[in-house]
Amino acid sequence: MRKAFGHVAAAAVLAACVAACRSTPTAHVLSPGAADLVGTQRAGAETYRPLVEQAVMKLLSRQRPSVQTAAAGRGRPLRVCFVGIENRSAEEMGDFKDQVYEMIDTMLENNAAFQPVSRRYLQAALRETGLRPDQLFIPANMRQVATVLEQQGQPVDCLLFAKLTSGTTAAGKDVQRDYMLTLEVINVQTGDYDKESALLRKHYHR
Amino acid sequence: MSTRKLRPVSYASVAGATEVARGTVVRNLARLTVLLLCLGGCATHSQKAASVREAFYAGDTGTARAALAELTSQRSHDRDVLLLDKAVVDLFLGQPRTAQRLLRDVRDRFDYFEQLDLREQILSIVTDDRSVAYPGEDYEKVLIRVMLAFADLVDDGDDVLAYALQAIQKQQELTETPLPGMSENLRKSYKQVAVAAYLYAVLREATYTDYDDAERWYTRVAAWAPQFSRVRLDLERARKGVFARPGNGVVYVFVFADRGPYKVESVEAPTTVSLAIASALITALGDYSVPPTIAPVKVPKVVAPPRRLDRVDVAVPGRATGHCETLTDINRMAVEQFEAIRPWVVARAVARRIVKKAAVVGVKDALGARDPVAQLALDLAGVAWEAAERADTRCWSLLPGRIDATRLELPAGEHPITLQAVGVDGRLGPPIRQSVQVAPGKATFVLGYFPSLRPVGRVLVSEPY
Numbered sequence: 001m002r003k004a005f006g007h008v009a010a011a012a013v014l015a016a017c018v019a020a021c022r023s024t025p026t027a028h029v030l031s032p033g034a035a036d037l038v039g040t041q042r043a044g045a046e047t048y049r050p051l052v053e054q055a056v057m058k059l060l061s062r063q064r065p066s067v068q069t070a071a072a073g074r075g076r077p078l079r080v081c082f083v084g085i086e087n088r089s090a091e092e093m094g095d096f097k098d099q100v101y102e103m104i105d106t107m108l109e110n111n112a113a114f115q116p117v118s119r120r121y122l123q124a125a126l127r128e129t130g131l132r133p134d135q136l137f138i139p140a141n142m143r144q145v146a147t148v149l150e151q152q153g154q155p156v157d158c159l160l161f162a163k164l165t166s167g168t169t170a171a172g173k174d175v176q177r178d179y180m181l182t183l184e185v186i187n188v189q190t191g192d193y194d195k196e197s198a199l200l201r202k203h204y205h206r
Numbered sequence: 207m208s209t210r211k212l213r214p215v216s217y218a219s220v221a222g223a224t225e226v227a228r229g230t231v232v233r234n235l236a237r238l239t240v241l242l243l244c245l246g247g248c249a250t251h252s253q254k255a256a257s258v259r260e261a262f263y264a265g266d267t268g269t270a271r272a273a274l275a276e277l278t279s280q281r282s283h284d285r286d287v288l289l290l291d292k293a294v295v296d297l298f299l300g301q302p303r304t305a306q307r308l309l310r311d312v313r314d315r316f317d318y319f320e321q322l323d324l325r326e327q328i329l330s331i332v333t334d335d336r337s338v339a340y341p342g343e344d345y346e347k348v349l350i351r352v353m354l355a356f357a358d359l360v361d362d363g364d365d366v367l368a369y370a371l372q373a374i375q376k377q378q379e380l381t382e383t384p385l386p387g388m389s390e391n392l393r394k395s396y397k398q399v400a401v402a403a404y405l406y407a408v409l410r411e412a413t414y415t416d417y418d419d420a421e422r423w424y425t426r427v428a429a430w431a432p433q434f435s436r437v438r439l440d441l442e443r444a445r446k447g448v449f450a451r452p453g454n455g456v457v458y459v460f461v462f463a464d465r466g467p468y469k470v471e472s473v474e475a476p477t478t479v480s481l482a483i484a485s486a487l488i489t490a491l492g493d494y495s496v497p498p499t500i501a502p503v504k505v506p507k508v509v510a511p512p513r514r515l516d517r518v519d520v521a522v523p524g525r526a527t528g529h530c531e532t533l534t535d536i537n538r539m540a541v542e543q544f545e546a547i548r549p550w551v552v553a554r555a556v557a558r559r560i561v562k563k564a565a566v567v568g569v570k571d572a573l574g575a576r577d578p579v580a581q582l583a584l585d586l587a588g589v590a591w592e593a594a595e596r597a598d599t600r601c602w603s604l605l606p607g608r609i610d611a612t613r614l615e616l617p618a619g620e621h622p623i624t625l626q627a628v629g630v631d632g633r634l635g636p637p638i639r640q641s642v643q644v645a646p647g648k649a650t651f652v653l654g655y656f657p658s659l660r661p662v663g664r665v666l667v668s669e670p671y
Contacts, residue, residue: 021323022322025317025318041382083415084415084416087418088418092419093419094371094374095371097416119415122415123414126415126448130451131448132417132446132447132448133414133415133417134417
């Protein structure tokens with residue numbers, strides 16, 4: 001009896017040892033249609049991608065004449081310089097910030113109505129002028145940067161600004177966070193602007 | 207159906223067989239005891255690392271590197287932390303790429319070793335914590351990524367933003383995750399590593415378009431490192447100013463100052479006394495004696511060397527002067543983190559000791575060893591088994607005591623820069639001169655390791671970033 005018990009115990013220990021070994025980390029490529037993982041602590045692909053898609057699609061579908069004036073008479077796409085994303089949400093975007101920028105820029109690039117100007121030219125212009133992106137809302141500053149860009153061989157018709165904001169509602173341990181991505185296009189010559197936004201609500205169960 | 211014939215057995219033959227079995231067990235126990243004592247007698251990591259530390263801090267990087275090369279050529283329980291030391295030596299010998307490779311390998315292994323392995327856990331109860339693969343202390347896990355960021359900055363800077371972000375994310379992950387087997391999160395009280403956030407903020411600010419990111423992270427630096435007063439200027443600039451005025455560039459000087467934390471073996475006296483009393487009580491009340499707690503319970507202790515360096519002054523003749531301020535106090539952080547998780551470390555040591563005592567009593571019960579001589583023999587074996595335990599003193603020995611930083615805005619061009627250490631007693635180190643290239647609107651990073659008034663190895667300078 002004692003012997004049998006010993007064997008069972010040894011087998012149990014062996015099985016536990018085998019079961020509780022370190023597992024080698026694995027990963028797999030998600031197929032194009034597969035759902036994104038949903039971030040449990042903060043926003044991730046499941047939030048940013050639909051926000052970008054909605055906001056950009058809305059903006060492209062509207063294409064207000066007031067913003068297009070600069071290019072209208074020239075029979076060419078609107079040359080737009082995407083200044084950047086201002087994150088005013090409660091969370092840091094981390095490595096998503098640059099990716100969201102690239103997603104928006106690529107969507108503009110793929111639309112015949114727009115012709116994006118590389119961000120590197122804008123960064124060089126900001127270095128040269130000593131201006132901040134938020135100072136570009138002042139018409140004189142905007143024109144100054146536009147002039148530098150033109151000198152670089154990159155004339156622009158309008159500037160595009162993106163802004164991420166959030167609103168948080170707490171109910172006990174649960175939290176609802178509404179993420180809003182706003183895109184704002186400003187005509188550098190006239191100061192006319194167009195604005196579109198997308199909203200995504202997320203419930204965190206904590 | 208076959209039947210077995212049972213032969214009558216005399217009491218004398220059973221008693222004789224039991225005696226033989228007992229003799230075999232006692233002999234095997236004696237062998238095991240000798241083996242465990244031999245294992246316990248092996249040099250601990252703190253003993254091995256002491257010579258490396260001394261050589262490195264004395265500026266003898268050649269000896270430190272040779273010693274580390276020899277130590278890391280063998281498989282040992284502390285190989286990973288020795289590789290981390292080697293990475294530091296390589297970095298300040300001007301080989302950031304080699305340093306990065308070593309750091310990346312250890313970072314990945316530490317991540318892997320964060321998973322518990324039951325075999326190792328069982329072995330650690332039979333022996334001690336040194337038989338468990340070392341996953342790194344929490345501050346080391348974050349600082350590996352910080353060191354990777356610095357090594358990459360003085361190399362090509364391609365991955366620096368990723369490493370800085372990894373350090374921030376690792377820090378977040380650690381403070382949100384309780385230690386294995388603990389419901390209470392002891393890590394919540396951790397002090398945050400401000401240097402990773404600062405580096406990230408600087409890199410974002412240098413883009414000229416991500417001032418919001420810079421502001422967010424400078425705000426956190428201000429909260430995590432209130433002694434780093436210059437961050438208020440950084441914050442102000444991120445809110446209203448520009449990274450550098452037109453035609454200017456920026457030089458960031460990061461100094462690894464003072465000698466960093468290390469672990470030594472210490473005796474957990476109150477626990478040892480409590481266990482001794484408990485052993486005596488159980489012995490008095492039970493059928494079998496419990497091995498007395500003669501061998502003290504040993505646990506690691508983090509030691510922070512005394513502060514030798516007050517600051518490092520930085521000057522560009524005729525242009526700018528400044529001094530480095532403490533951005534991250536690694537010594538303090540290591541001690542505080544270890545104190546936070548100390549109950550967990552002590553609990554493991556106590557659990558091990560109880561299991562060992564219970565095992566000895568179990569053997570006595572299995573053998574029916576009621577006579578005093580056999581009990582004494584088994585108790586002695588138990589005491590020897592307990593005495594073979596050593597504290598796990600593995601740690602990254604060549605970390606600096608703190609990371610200090612300052613910022614100078616300079617006109618574009620080549621500038622001579624002087625770094626001079628000032629001791630806590632006011633003594634001055636030799637001025638270290640270096641040439642830096644400043645590009646308009648860009649950041650140049652300078653990195654030096656000052657364990658005392660003189661730097662170790664080379665002062666490293668990046669290309670304008």
